[in-house]
Amino acid sequence: MHGVRRARQTQEALEAKRLKDQSKLRDYLALSDDVLARKKQKDWSREALRATTQLLQVNPEFYTIWNYRRHILVNGIFPESTPEQIQDLLKDDLSLTMAALKIHPKVYWIWTHRGWCLNNVPSGPGVDGEGDPRGWEKELWNQELFVVEKLLDADPRNFHAWSYRRVVLASLPVSKPETSELAYTTRKIESNFSNFSAWHQRSKVLSSLWSTGRLDQTKSKEEEFDLVQNAMYTDPRDQSVWIYHRWLIGSEILDREIAVIQSLLEEETHSKWCMESLVHYKRLLLHNHAALVDKSALTRDCIHLLEQLRKVDPGRRARYDEIEITRL
């Protein structure tokens, strides 16, 4: 239970509430017993589906009932429905979960059920080369991005919504360019510098844009430093921006110099100093920036370089052995 204030109630008030709840309790138990009994009998009828709707409207945290509902749909109702009907049924479930999320935006089971609905959209409305067979899918996934934005407007830090947003972005039948996600994080950050969830998302999007070369890293980094400095000066007590700043500074100089030395080594393939320096700087990355790097790849690189070093510089092989054994 989170954020529910403790109210001291008199014994009489508590008793009155209990009495008032008694009829609700009887109804709830009758409904829940009925649904669980149907579930045991593998009742996959429309009546059973309606009963689960009723129960989930009262208690959307009852995960067993979401499971049962999916079994009813898949085993009982979809097989006797047209694709249009299936599409309508899924839309009903999206409305049901939307209503539940408005009241319970942090209940895992509701998010899971939404994801399931979207993954079960039938192909259509187009068939046999006429129209778009992925039309329904496109419609619902695009709408989903809109829904998740509404929920992030209501609570810009809801990690369920952010997590779900990443699923939606990865699942869109026609994917959106990552630059548009970058723009989304800019909007979120500019409306509130404290929104670390948006800074986090931004770091992931930028890493991907930089590594694929779709965004010029040098120019883009300069813009990031401007954004960060603006945020720092706005509220220096806000830790979101400092954490992001640390990522931005990151391993920049090391990365740049390693790249320079690496290309020199391609020309001077036996250069001892290239190899020795690469081992040194790669170990700095490993030890000081462990969270930013691919540890196993860097370790492999170092082992390979040390092997070469023992060949080109055998006089100091004892030192290379020691680095490999004790300090990688």
Next chain:
Amino acid sequence: MSHETNPLLIPLHVSYIQNLGKNKNDLIYHLTAHLRMNAIYWGLTALCTMNHREALDRDEMIDYVMSCWDEETGGFGAHPDHDAHILSTLSAIQILVTQDAIGRLDIDRVVKFILSLQQPSGVFAGDSFGEIDTRFSYIAVNALSLLGRLGDLDVEKTVSYIAQCRNFDGGFGSRIGAESHAGQVFVCCAALTILDRLDEIDTPTLSWWLAERQLPNGGLNGRPEKLEDVCYSFWVLASLSMLKKVHYIDSDKLISFILSAQDPEGGGIADRPGDMPDVFHTHFGIAGLSLLGYPGLVDIDPVYCMPAALIETLGLRKGWQSLERRMR
């Protein structure tokens, strides 16, 4: 400690936990049935930490746990007739181990159930519907370890997924790409600790991030720029214990914060001062106090979140460090 704050009201919390099972006429008791198995584990573990294990009837508890066994899947549901889920399955195993009743369990079947939930990527799903989360990876690792069956696990694959969830701030998210969150940091650290793979953790960066969870009022939050909450006391402290850095936290201030969230009339601990208590925050508040060396409490193992002496007897203790027990 401020003079207005009560000490830990152990007898009151013990009776609070005892009374939880006696509210069968309350609507809320039935609306939370989907959490019952977890609630019993939280209650039992809190009682063990307060050295009052006997306050709940052992045989009745074991019979209840066994009544939640789902013969079809080989896992435990949260309540009789509720579907099996990895969350309630771990709680059931933890209760049976704590009550020295693991002989009642069909270990082969439950191991099969847990292993069936591992996905090709290495992460675990919560049930057959496939919601994935690093929480479930921890649960699988913890449960298999308690059952002495870690040998059946594909450790490389499990570790590899968790490692990919590590972010630049040193923390871990629920999935690849997700924001760091103290709860997810705990599950990932604990899974890696059990698997002896702390080398996947960037200790300096992560302990910096964890230390920054403490707010001026002494409480801990779960992510940057969020509100404090008693439940994070355990997740942050347990992670710091595994990294041997609990001393990074101002323990006097955190102890005061947790104590100030007690309900001094009805017993129990809430998410923050003045809120309604519940068994979840009662357990994690007391567990946090135990790791901080609060006098009169029993040691809790931060990796398994179970009595430390029991984990030691099972031969499963790892090299964590909590604060020394204060005399008063």
